[in-house]
Amino acid sequence: MAYRKLHHAVLLGIAALMATGAGAADKKAEKELPPKPSVGDVLKGSTPGDWRPLDPDNTLYMELPGGRVVIELAPDFAPNHVRNIKALAREHYYDGLAIIRSQDNFVVQWGDPHEDDEQVRKVKSAQKTLPAEFTVPLANDRHFVRMRDIDGFAPQIGHSGGFPVGRDPKAGRTWLAHCYSMVGVARGNESDSGGGTSLYVVTGQAPRQLDRNITVVGRVVSGMPLLSTLPRGPAPMGFYEQPGQQLPIGAVKVAADVPEAARSRLEVMRTDSATYQSVLEAQRNRGGPWTKYTPNYLDLCNAQIPVREQK
Amino acid sequence: MAYRKLHHAVLLGIAALMATGAGAADKKAEKELPPKPSVGDVLKGSTPGDWRPLDPDNTLYMELPGGRVVIELAPDFAPNHVRNIKALAREHYYDGLAIIRSQDNFVVQWGDPHEDDEQVRKVKSAQKTLPAEFTVPLANDRHFVRMRDIDGFAPQIGHSGGFPVGRDPKAGRTWLAHCYSMVGVARGNESDSGGGTSLYVVTGQAPRQLDRNITVVGRVVSGMPLLSTLPRGPAPMGFYEQPGQQLPIGAVKVAADVPEAARSRLEVMRTDSATYQSVLEAQRNRGGPWTKYTPNYLDLCNAQIPVREQK
Secondary structure, three states: OHHHHHHHHHHHHHHHHOOOEOOOOHHHOOOOOOOOOOHHHHHHOOOHHHEEEOOHHHEEEEEEOOEEEEEEEOOOOOHHHHHHHHHHHHOOOOOOOEEEEEOOOOEEEEEOOOOOOOOOOOOOOOOOOOOOOOOEEHHHOOOOEEEOOOOOOOOEEEEEOOEEEEEEOOOOEEEEOOOOOEEEEOOOOOOOOOOOOOEEEEOOOOOHHHOOOOOEEEEEEEOHHHHHOOOOOOOHHHEOOOHHHOEEOOEEEEHHHOOHHHOOOEEEEOOOOHHHHHHHHHHHOOOOEOOOOOOOOOOHHHOOOOEEEOO | OHHHHHHHHHHHHHHHHOOOEOOOOHHHOOOOOOOOOOHHHHHHOOOHHHEEEOOHHHEEEEEEOOEEEEEEEOOOOOHHHHHHHHHHHHOOOOOOOEEEEEOOOOEEEEEOOOOOOOOOOOOOOOOOOOOOOOOEEHHHOOOOEEEOOOOOOOOEEEEEOOEEEEEEOOOOEEEEOOOOOEEEEOOOOOOOOOOOOOEEEEOOOOOHHHOOOOOEEEEEEEOHHHHHOOOOOOOHHHEOOOHHHOEEOOEEEEHHHOOHHHOOOEEEEOOOOHHHHHHHHHHHOOOOEOOOOOOOOOOHHHOOOOEEEOO
């Protein structure tokens, strides 16, 4: 009973942190502002056609002790790396490897802890390294819808196929942006020194300086807390120092290889839908009584890409 | 022995994620680029005058089961709230309260779990609520140094006294920006409904839409992982549902009230120093063999404000 009351009180309290409301200067702060649809309102009003299921052929399941991380792959933006990562998963390359790094406000990385000793995991049919796919031809972002918001890292920004995208029409190139939950391919100094045997996910403020420097292959659409809450590693750059600190990876599987009954039934909002544009606008200019000032601006990496259980 | 080798290998591997190197188009990727000073190089070259110790009168220690969180307060930007939060600490208001919320990629919040029941913690000499200090007069950012980088949320951005700042010269106002590790005052719908009894820290992508909507009072300069790795709460917006899920706060103290021998001996780089400008430039345009493309741009909330143990 007390908890009910507490819960109510607390939810009230944190309206403070949801920032929904339409614009007004500080001086007008106490003037009640006209309500606007919130992201929640827009989602409630969405139709089945606004959503698409994940494609099992381009979805990875990383099974961790705490549960499943679901990664949507982006073959349009890294065709060769996506193919190779699926081949690595299918030869069970990742099974039994580990999370080797967690750096606060940056990334969590996984791969072979024995990459440099005699117990190194051998790559079989897949490739150890591949030519870089840091950017791809503009034609690859077939579903690009531009955001009007300015961006310091790219001439144009927006979304394509459910991913945050930067693009440079003059150079004729497009690429996936390093936003929270995006997954990339670790490499050494040479552009072609990675291939997917070690991957990382962004767990902090978007390190957009990595854009066009690393092949980005997809996005974690479910299970981020399994990675973002991992203890930070004590060694430089968040590496774990002892095997005991490393979280073991049970298996990484292509969803299509998992019996249907055991698959995660998730769907993602179509980022080329009118409803998604309303989601963006609901974040750019918030409605309701709480907000006293609205920026009429949305940062690419603050744009929520809605994911839900399939209905 | 194997660990030594492993550690070496791994550090090599993650040069990939440090993105240090000067600009080049993808096509020139394999051309070796001229080295540039990294942030580490700049720090090595810094002089004692580039650093300042934390002011014990404006530093809070939040003692958690896992260790100490050190918060630098910003009296220039929220004079009344900083005074009130210190008064709350000195009447032991926070002692024995709890972390009540952890929402992935957003915030961790603490306060009174009983705020709405008969066990509510009473405020004594301090105030329960205060008029908002969402922004302050331009004159308050006495140490402002502007960044040249564009920003979608503020006409001008930069740093003042060790904090990331947005400002609007036309409106004559300045404010602290909601970057990772910044601490703000939770409130209800009314601007003056907060006072510091419940505070939050940013643990994800900078929610800059909160700028000018909440009174921001300072920054966590040490101990972020104690907050950022907390299990995410199962209730809406990351609230914990049961007291057992809430992390207890041992005590919150003003550093000046702690015996000198028990104080954290930290110093922060002066953000109005020439050396700090070199830190920013080292992030805007990285040097070394790894980077193939450099944006010549730095996001306000990716700008590192160096903190170190006092020498």
